[in-house]
Amino acid sequence: xxxxxxxxxxxxxxxxxxxxxxxxxxxxxxxxxxxxxxxxxxxxxxxxxxxxxxxxxxxxxxxxxxxxxxxxxxxxxxxxxxxxxxxxxxxxxxxxxxxxxxxxxxxxxxxxxxxxxxxxxxxxxxxxxxxxxxxxxxxxxxxxxxxxxxxxxxxxxxxxxxxxxxxxxxxxxxxxxxxxxxxxxxxxxxxxxxxxxxxxxxxxxxxxxxxxxxxxxxxxxxxxxxxxxxxxxxxxxxxxxxxxxxxxxxxxxxxxxxxxxxxxxxxxxxxxxxxxxxxxxxxxxxxxxxxxxxxxxxxxxxxxxxxxxxxxxxxxxxxxxxxxxxxxxxxxxxxxxxxxxx
Amino acid sequence: xxxxxxxxxxxxxxxxxxxxxxxxxxxxxxxxxxxxxxxxxxxxxxxxxxxxxxxxxxxxxxxxxxxxxxxxxxxxxxxxxxxxxxxxxxxxxxxxxxxxxxxxxxxxxxxxxxxxxxxxxxxxxxxxxxxxxxxxxxxxxxxxxxxxxxxxxxxxxxxxxxxxxxxxxxxxxxxxxxxxxxxxxxxxxxxxxxxxxxxxxxxxxxxxxxxxxxxxxxxxxxxxxxxxxxxxxxxxxxxxxxxxxxxxxxxxxxxxxxxxxxxxxxxxxxxxxxxxxxxxxxxxxxxxxxxxxxxxxxxxxxxxxxxxxxxxxxxxxxxxxxxxxxxxxxxxxxxxxxxxxxxxxxxxxxxxxxxxxxxxxxxxxxxxxxxxxxxxxxxxxxxxxxxxxxxxxxxxxxxxxxxxxxxxxxxxx
Ligand SMILES: N[C@@H](CCC(=O)N[C@@H](CS)C(=O)NCC(=O)O)C(=O)O
Numbered sequence: 001x002x003x004x005x006x007x008x009x010x011x012x013x014x015x016x017x018x019x020x021x022x023x024x025x026x027x028x029x030x031x032x033x034x035x036x037x038x039x040x041x042x043x044x045x046x047x048x049x050x051x052x053x054x055x056x057x058x059x060x061x062x063x064x065x066x067x068x069x070x071x072x073x074x075x076x077x078x079x080x081x082x083x084x085x086x087x088x089x090x091x092x093x094x095x096x097x098x099x100x101x102x103x104x105x106x107x108x109x110x111x112x113x114x115x116x117x118x119x120x121x122x123x124x125x126x127x128x129x130x131x132x133x134x135x136x137x138x139x140x141x142x143x144x145x146x147x148x149x150x151x152x153x154x155x156x157x158x159x160x161x162x163x164x165x166x167x168x169x170x171x172x173x174x175x176x177x178x179x180x181x182x183x184x185x186x187x188x189x190x191x192x193x194x195x196x197x198x199x200x201x202x203x204x205x206x207x208x209x210x211x212x213x214x215x216x217x218x219x220x221x222x223x224x225x226x227x228x229x230x231x232x233x234x235x236x237x238x239x240x241x242x243x244x245x246x247x248x249x250x251x252x253x254x255x256x257x258x259x260x261x262x263x264x265x266x267x268x269x270x271x272x273x274x275x276x277x278x279x280x281x282x283x284x285x286x287x288x289x290x291x292x293x294x295x296x297x298x299x300x301x302x303x304x305x306x307x308x309x310x311x312x313x314x315x316x317x318x319x320x321x322x323x324x325x326x327x328x329x330x331x332x333x334x335x336x337x338x339x340x341x342x
Numbered sequence: 343x344x345x346x347x348x349x350x351x352x353x354x355x356x357x358x359x360x361x362x363x364x365x366x367x368x369x370x371x372x373x374x375x376x377x378x379x380x381x382x383x384x385x386x387x388x389x390x391x392x393x394x395x396x397x398x399x400x401x402x403x404x405x406x407x408x409x410x411x412x413x414x415x416x417x418x419x420x421x422x423x424x425x426x427x428x429x430x431x432x433x434x435x436x437x438x439x440x441x442x443x444x445x446x447x448x449x450x451x452x453x454x455x456x457x458x459x460x461x462x463x464x465x466x467x468x469x470x471x472x473x474x475x476x477x478x479x480x481x482x483x484x485x486x487x488x489x490x491x492x493x494x495x496x497x498x499x500x501x502x503x504x505x506x507x508x509x510x511x512x513x514x515x516x517x518x519x520x521x522x523x524x525x526x527x528x529x530x531x532x533x534x535x536x537x538x539x540x541x542x543x544x545x546x547x548x549x550x551x552x553x554x555x556x557x558x559x560x561x562x563x564x565x566x567x568x569x570x571x572x573x574x575x576x577x578x579x580x581x582x583x584x585x586x587x588x589x590x591x592x593x594x595x596x597x598x599x600x601x602x603x604x605x606x607x608x609x610x611x612x613x614x615x616x617x618x619x620x621x622x623x624x625x626x627x628x629x630x631x632x633x634x635x636x637x638x639x640x641x642x643x644x645x646x647x648x649x650x651x652x653x654x655x656x657x658x659x660x661x662x663x664x665x666x667x668x669x670x671x672x673x674x675x676x677x678x679x680x681x682x683x684x685x686x687x688x689x690x691x692x693x694x695x696x697x698x699x700x701x702x703x704x705x706x707x708x709x710x711x712x713x714x715x716x717x718x719x720x721x722x723x724x725x726x727x728x729x730x731x732x733x734x735x736x737x738x739x740x741x742x743x744x745x746x747x748x749x750x751x752x753x754x755x
Contacts, residue, residue, distance in 0.1 A: 090716070094719075114718075115719040136504070148612060154716035159425075161415070162415045165415075166426075173612065174416070174417050176708065178699065185494075191524050
């Protein structure tokens with residue numbers, strides 16, 4: 001049988017079998033006991049989460065997992081990366097197979113409220129776009145009437161797509177696909193005219209093509225896709241840790257704390273009290289989280305601050321070449337705005 | 343029976359509790375009762391735990407979501423459906439797609455199986471070896487792999503619709519009527535032009551009704567021919583009669599209804615008009631057919647070999663040619679051996695069709711158990727409904743096939 005139905009059955013079985021006592025151990029304690037963070041990521045989207053030639057996972061979402069592992073366990077490599085598809089990710093999180101999910105996942109009302117997850121923030125403000133072969137000659141998504149469109153199932157993408165074509169009174173043939181790799185293969189074979197998903201994902205996918213210049217992203221962005229890490233409802237302490245680790249990465253960029261100067265800044269209390277509180281040279285923020293004073297320092301050292309993670313994995317100097325755009329700090333005209341560390 | 347009699351045993355008055363374990367008359371009953379109680383307790387424990395844990399997790403079992411708009415589109419739909427339709431409608435679309443591919447695959451798998459099974463016993467060395475190779479290759483590789491292989495080859499080898507475009511296209515339509523593309527096969531589709539027959543659905547019902555009438559009439563003719571044969575020993579030639587009964591009424595009806603064919607044409611991104619048989623359907627259908635056909639071939643062979651050689655020899659002695667011996671003597675008897683396992687192959691096809699999502703075919707596992715499950719998060723409800731569906735269908739197939747099995751069984755009088 002198919003994986004998601006299998007996982008569904010597995011959830012039933014595991015919910016049925018786990019006696020109420022087992023749920024009392026908090027997520028942090030479980031992670032500490034295990035010595036590893038189970039982090040759900042994509043099955044492979046270069047730039048966001050993909051294993052390299054040595055089997056080492058790299059990417060922007062992977063960076064969040066590693067930062068959390070560094071904060072909680074003191075080791076950025078103490079992460080078990082669990083590849084999930086658009087369809088399996090929520091079951092994996094709900095059943096406890098993973099502790100957190102960092103997989104280009106859009107924060108929506110129903111996922112938060114009805115599926116009972118807690119989005120801890122946004123690590124990439126995105127929107128859904130369309131990619132077509134250049135020789136198709138299309139210049140706007142409004143010209144796609146009658147096209148065959150590849151989509152990943154279990155995503156917001158397939159719902160937005162239905163709305164968009166309906167609103168514009170156009171028809172299309174959906175080709176539902178499970179993973180980005182299969183979608184890419186179908187698209188390149190010409191089995192679909194259009195590939196649609198989050199614009200960042202399109203850029204990342206196109207960067208891996210043999211000839212990226214033969215494909216264009218159409219100008220329309222048809223939805224809001226705030227992508228962020230999430231945890232299960234019900235363990236707020238754990239939610240706080242993931243939330244504030246993400247905030248620490250964002251605040252570090254705003255405050256000018258980088259992996260290059262953090263050793264110096266974190267050695268002793270300096271002139272900026274917020275930096276001091278963030279890096280644990282002042283105050284007891286770490287203790288409030290149930291961690292030690294240097295939690296945020298380790299998280300930032302794991303892969304650098306938000307800006308460094310962005311530049312290294314998906315930024316303008318990488319083949320994916322995404323501009324900061326909405327994902328710049330609020331001080332630079334973007335939407336990133338970490339609440340104060342106090 | 344044994345226990346029944348022991349119950350009315352006159353020595354019953356001397357019953358002691360220890361006899362429940364020591365006395366062979368009661369022991370097996372005792373153990374069965376204990377096992378049943380333990381099983382019931384285990385089920386109760388799991389069920390109760392499930393409900394309890396669901397409640398603490400704030401989840402409740404409710405099927406209300408089935409009435410909400412599904413929000414997603416499905417490309418192959420046998421009934422009207424769009425993204426505003428409900429989840430239950432999406433499930434129905436999926437169910438029909440499951441039934442369609444299962445039915446098609448059962449028919450073709452049976453054809454493949456019978457042909458390969460008979461040919462495997464052929465005296466021609468090459469033919470029989472080729473069939474052995476077919477059987478061994480196809481039944482020893484998982485069907486999921488076949489589905490993916492066939493689909494991948496199709497998308498990679500066949501031309502995209504855009505290859506049909508331009509003054510000197512890379513690909514052309516067969517006979518200007520059929521287009522083979524990597525998205526599927528487009529064929530001309532029938533439609534009715536007469537203004538008096540505007541409802542296509544009713545028209546097809548009418549066509550089926552006329553065909554049923556023809557079937558009845560041809561049966562009468564065959565019956566009459568048998569009667570004549572029994573009296574005179576000579577069977578009258580009836581084939582032109584039968585042919586006429588099949589062709590003329592339905593032909594006239596179609597003429598009156600103004601049957602016309604719509605030829606697919608490249609418009610915009612895709613071929614429009616006619617009938618589209620999607621690539622996913624073809625891959626799934628073909629893979630299920632050749633895979634299960636290999637198993638059926640083995641059954642057919644076993645069934646034929648179960649008929650003693652004497653039967654064939656006797657038929658030969660009566661002057662029947664080998665072909666007729668096979669059709670009139672061997673196969674009818676072999677059916678008794680072939681049909682029971684055939685039932686389970688049909689069940690397997692139906693269940694294996696749930697691998698559809700591997701190629702994006704929108705069967706019920708992909709709609710209800712896939713997208714709906716995922717978008718609503720109602721995993722338990724969706725999986726329960728899926729289980730109920732497959733169970734019902736499987737039981738219906740079993741009942742139907744058992745019925746057929748009874749009708750071909752040796753009638754012992
Ligand atoms: N943001 C959307 C879509 C997420 C999505 O599926 N993204 C794709 C492409 S950006 C992906 O990450 N694919 C990787 C994989 O197939 O594992 C959602 O949360 O539903």
